[in-house]
Amino acid sequence: MNTAVRTSAFPVAGVAPRGRFSRRVREASRQGSLVVQPRMGFGDLVTMREGLLGVRAADAAAVGTITLDSYTRVNDHDSARQALRTGAELNGFPLVAHGPAATRRLLGEVSGDGFPVQVRHGSALPYPLFEAMVAAGVDATEGGPVSYCLPYSRAPISEAVKAWARCCELIAAQPEPMHLESFGGCMLGQLCPPSLLVALSVLEALFFREHGLSDISLSYAQQTHPGQDLEAIAALRRLAGERLAGADWHVVLYTFMGVFPRTLVGSFRILEESVRLAVRSGSERLIVKTPAEAHRIPTIAENVDALEFADAIARDEAARAALPSTPPVEPGNRTESGAQVRATDSGVYEEARMLVDSTLELAPTVGEALIRAFSRGHLDVPYCLHQDNANRSRAYVDPGGMLRWAEAGRMPLRVDRGGTGRRPVSAKGLLGMLGFNERRFDREQLTHGHFTSRPSISARSAS
């Protein structure tokens, strides 16, 4: 059922990938490999270089990542510079504070055709950053006017749309344009139903197209139910195939971004599930997480371990997919690792397509349509506190682990109330839903006696 996807990874024949990031992804895809990528950013140049070299040397089909720090994300470059002067610890690489020349030297030392590097940031108004990235010769970056605005900033969406339009046009004008990935499939990391994630990813990709880019990717983040995720990624690929003619696109999956399992076994299991999901769904690239994730920012070695583990699972899953006779299990049934999971049939494609189409009808341009859609609650990200988000929609995890709508707000959705209205979520209920995957994956180690005497990750890291 899913063995053919590898060969049709790039659906538009004859569209040559423009940049070396996409060339690397396409090459891996041809060889049946899943590209794996860390989240990694360090404040100083020496450690950042070490980190990138560590990833490059990993026994995995890896590409590099430079994650920027939170000051750079909000254009507070003075605070970043001050931290560099005083040696205060930053949570990422301050690209603008280091400057394009230093960054270009760093990239020159570590990157290449076989190892392109993506800069990951989270900035809603990133024009100064894009200028620095272009000057530094960065291969790829990510974001979007909605996905980097609503969750990460106080900027009005209208400002973010303007800024991202300029950024797209800046990189489109370069001889080898940077690859740009939409972060739309990752809104708030968890508790956003798949149809909205798919719709936002496609809408942002359309926005990139509108502003001259054709070397793009669409994202989706692992949620709470492998069968539903499989359905969602199939919906994303189908919609992208229908709407992004003429573009060179691929899909990037994110290992679960919400409250992470705290046990070593649980954190590897959730990573494993995301790798198998990536391979089965035909996703070309995966952003991995490490077992340190629940506790602190991971070390270089922990990142490399996670990438090599992901690569091994990906090869295993690809080999399994080539076998004809693995019987699929019912959606939602978590069995021992590697059992086939069947996609659910919950209408993700239809709902996402309807959200995309009805949004595009609101205005002549994608950017203006996004602004109007959020201002009238036609698009509404559950629980998102940004002032331009209606914050009337609500989602919940049902007893089978499926992520569903509890309240549509003013979104044009049918919400199945199952006969009785659901009570508003309590603080405890919210924690329960946020911790759904943590419990699902930690159970294994916590219920096996011989594991429990081992020191926890946080205890080891503190020693």
Added chain:
Amino acid sequence: MSQVMLPAKRFVVSSVSSDAHMWNLVFLQLLLEEQGAEVTNLGACVPDELIVEECRRTRPDVLVISTVNGHGHLDGLRLIRRIRSEPDLADLRVVIGGKLGVRGAENIVYAEELALSGFDAVFEADGGIDGFQEFLATLENADRPALASGAAA
């Protein structure tokens, strides 16, 4: 177990300027509202100036700063110094909690400096939510108690 605060206490809940995390703020708002509080939730990436203005405008019983991106020890320090430098906010009850640095369990090293710089209480994430709940209980019949007991983590 349920605590009822009478009359309703007013809270301002906020992140710090560089922190984009949101679920911690959504949770705190629900938790406080369930206990009868009125909550103004300023959301993520809030500039110091906006926090100061909002506290002037609403005169909350407590300003609750929640941050998990690891910059809490930097941004929190700058923020509390700013707040304490405003004469009309010198008495404002201000607490901070979350993941205050990037060192996991070692983040506790930052608690003392934050408390000494003017936070009425500091809650490191490893300490769980109980410390904050106990702090809320002390508000029951307090106008402005001296809560210099500090690092509750």
